Amino acid sequence: MGKALSVVKNPFKNFNVESRAHKVISQAKPKPAPKYKADEATLDKLIKEYPEVYEESQKKNPELNKYLKNVYVTSQNENPKVPENPNRPLPANRSAVDIYEFGFQDPENVPLGKISLRNALQFITNHQADPIAATSQSIAKEHSIPEETVKNVLNYFKVYEVYVPVNRTAKAKFAGPSQPKVEIIKEVRKAIDSGQKEPGS
Structure with missing residues (x-):
């Protein structure tokens, strides 16, 4: 309905628009905006x-x-050139920075005894998939990092896993231990004697 009305109104709105514009421009003083x-x-x-x-x-x-x-602004000299520091050159590429996979650019050189986030996630994933093949000792040897550090990383960090059930009634299956870590033991215990006598006794 809105489009139909605009189609009807537009010809009337644009009718004689050029002469109306000249009429407004040729006025001695334009009307001020309402205060x-x-x-x-x-x-x-x-x-x-x-x-x-x-x-x-x-x-x-x-x-x-x-x-x-009488006010004139003229430039007599050339624009001064700012000396460039070769150790800290200005960026030549001013295009938008790409969005990296982990939120920041991966380092090109990783020093010995350190590891990048990508490699850390990779060996955590490999260990979760096959703990026997990807042991802490083999990971430490491959990436040249202390075995104690690898053990701490594997102990305290995990990679999220997505479990999609086949249907809504299927029970979720998890890779973790089937037994709960905390057991609730129900045991009947005797009430503690407060030492006060009940009324009427």
């Missing part, structure tokens, strides 16, 4: 209290116009 009531009240108050200042502001000052005509 807020509070601004109008403030202006009326200033006109009443300081009429001479208001009249002076409405007149053109020939001296100010003369000063404006």
Whole structure:
């Protein structure tokens, strides 16, 4: 419905638009934008209290116009060149930075005894998939990091796994231990004697 109305209204809106625009432009003084009531009240108050200042502001000052005509800004010298530091060159490529997989760029050189996030996630995943093949000893030897560090990483960090059931009624199967770590033991215990006698005894 909105599109149909716009199709009907547009020809009337654009009718004789050029002559109407020339009529508005050729006016001696354009109409000022409407003011807020509070601004109008403030202006009326200033006109009443300081009429001479208001009249002076409405007149053109020939001296100010003369000063404006005499103002010229010319550049005599060439733009100074900022010396570039070869140790810290400015970026030549100003295109947008790509979004990296882990939120930041992977380091090109990893020092001995350290490991990148990508490699750490890889050996954690390999260990979760096959703990017998990917042992802490083999991982430490492959990446040249201490075995104690590898054991701590494998102990405290895991990679998320997504389990999608075949249907809604299927029970979720997890790779973790089937037995719960905390067992709730229900045992009937005797009430503690407070030492106070019940009334009527």
